Amino acid sequence: MPSSDLHRATAFRLAFARRQAAEVREVPGGFLVLDERYARSYEHNQLHLDGPVSPAEVSGLAEAAMADLPHRLITVHDDALGTACAAHLTRAGYEHATELVMTHTGPTPPPAPARAESLDLPALAPALARQQRLWMPDADDETIRQLVERRAARLRGAERVEFLGVYATGGDLASWADLYLAPTDGVAQVEDLVTAAPHARRGHADTLLADALHRSAAAGCTLRFLIADADDWPRHWYARRGFTVVGRAHVFTRHRAATP
Known part of the structure; x- marks a missing residue:
């Protein structure tokens, strides 16, 4: 229900x-x-x-x-x-x-030809910093540092926390997201899915999302959800990939x- x-x-x-x-x-x-x-x-x-x-x-x-x-x-x-x-x-x-x-109500997508990789924070940090500067061009260095390093606190948030990334052919980190898993409760959340602007519309986010859903299913998480802005376009992108609105905050x- x-x-x-x-x-x-x-x-x-x-x-x-x-x-x-x-x-x-x-x-x-x-x-x-x-x-x-x-x-x-x-x-x-x-x-x-x-x-x-x-x-x-x-x-x-x-x-x-x-x-x-x-x-x-x-x-x-x-x-x-x-x-x-x-x-x-x-x-x-x-x-x-x-x-x-x-919540994801569609079928789990077939495995993508490429797979997402599990990243540690040092591998993820440069891409996060570049993206934060694009979003907040007037922010000072200390603000950017805190917004990047706060990812470390998220490691305490769930039974398992994974940082996933997909690399482009040239070696750049093209797309990334957090995956929070609570196998005991059967719940998984995909959070902060981002594709760097130079790598948009090349299927990297699809690869990342499909891999996150496969990892969630393998962990026994039957409820898989994410949060989307009601006024922004990604909600429609997620809907086309099997996600259904069940509530609002x-x-x-x-x-x-x-x-x-």
């Missing part, structure tokens, strides 16, 4: 956030994760809510919980709560984005002044 799949995927996401955090603080309706080593990573310093909490109180709750942080990031994992929070938080200066929880962001 889709509702059961959504519940399992959400439970996995919440557990992952707790496990990778350096510090967890309980708050009404959820918890705050913190990691001073990656102070500029919103992912590692944010508020996770799944209720119950009054939507009108969420802004004040965030101000109290995140008083020592220069930014505000709130992920609301319950769709109804997130929808109810939207008006209150946008009035308080937050940007609102909707995430789609998509809401992300509210308020940036510090003059910082990307």
Whole structure:
């Protein structure tokens, strides 16, 4: 049932956030994760809510919980709560984005002629740094460093965490993604699938996704999911590859002044 799949995927996401955090603080309706080593990573310093909490109180709750942080990031994992929070938080200066929880409901694709490789962080880091600079051209070196090195914290997030990559013919890392596996619960998540611009539209992402799905199936993970931006084109790319929307989460962001 889709509702059961959504519940399992959400439970996995919440557990992952707790496990990778350096510090967890309980708050009404959820918890705050913190990691001073990656102070500029919103992912590692944010508020996770799944209720119950009054939507009108969420802004004040965030101000109290995140008083020592220069930014505000709130992920609301319950769709109804997130929808109810939207008006209150946008009035308080937050940007609102909707995430789609998509589960793989199609057949596992046949093995691709090429296979993804398991990477360690040193092998992945140069590609991550180049991509972050394209996304954040005004960011300073320390911000880029933290956003690259924060991958190390993700290694604590699940029973098995794999960094996968596909190399182009010339030797460049063309496409990469995280794969989080929880064989005990039968759940797997594909996260941060990226193809470097010079290597786009050459099938590298298809190879990577197919390999991630095969690894998930081999680990006994019958629920395989990912998160997609509701307003961006990859959601349609994933849909053509057998992923179906089973639910929504809401992300509210308020940036510090003059910082990307």
